[in-house]
Amino acid sequence: MGHQLIGQALGGKTFKMKFGHHGGNHPVRDDRTGRVDISAQNHNYAVDPESLPEGVQVxxxxxxxxxxxxxxxxxxxxxxxxxxxxxxxxxxxxDLAFGEFVELMKSNRL
Incomplete structure (x- = not known):
């Protein structure tokens, strides 16, 4: 739900999905690299990318x-x-997502 809340906090909208995503084996592509990861998901709502403000990248x-x-x-x-x-x-x-998060935190230390 954090992803959905972040989308809304940025001014975006969410919508109820027809079936939602539940369980493992959901293929997700990182558009920056083309890499496809297999993910586990459990949600019924999604962020509408068209509603996100300028500067937010899907x-x-x-x-x-x-x-x-x-x-x-x-x-x-x-x-x-x-x-x-x-x-x-x-x-x-x-693993790459966690690495990206760690690097984001390291690069923004006070």
Missing amino acids: THINLNDQSCAGLVFPKMKLMSLQYHPESSPGPHDS
Whole structure:
């Protein structure tokens, strides 16, 4: 739900999905690299990418239905994913996401 809340906090809208995403084995593509990860998901709502403000970049797409599965907003040093990287269905598919988060935190130390 954090991804959805971030989308709304940025001024975007969410919508109820017809079936939602539940369970493992959801393919998600990182559009920045073309890499496809296998993810575990459990949600019924999605962020509408067309409603996001300028500067917010959709980074990940669910390949089953093309819904927004990740975004970044460099201006606010923010990233989010619409799946559970900690559940590791890949089992190491989401390691890059955690690495990206750690690097984001390191680069923004006070």
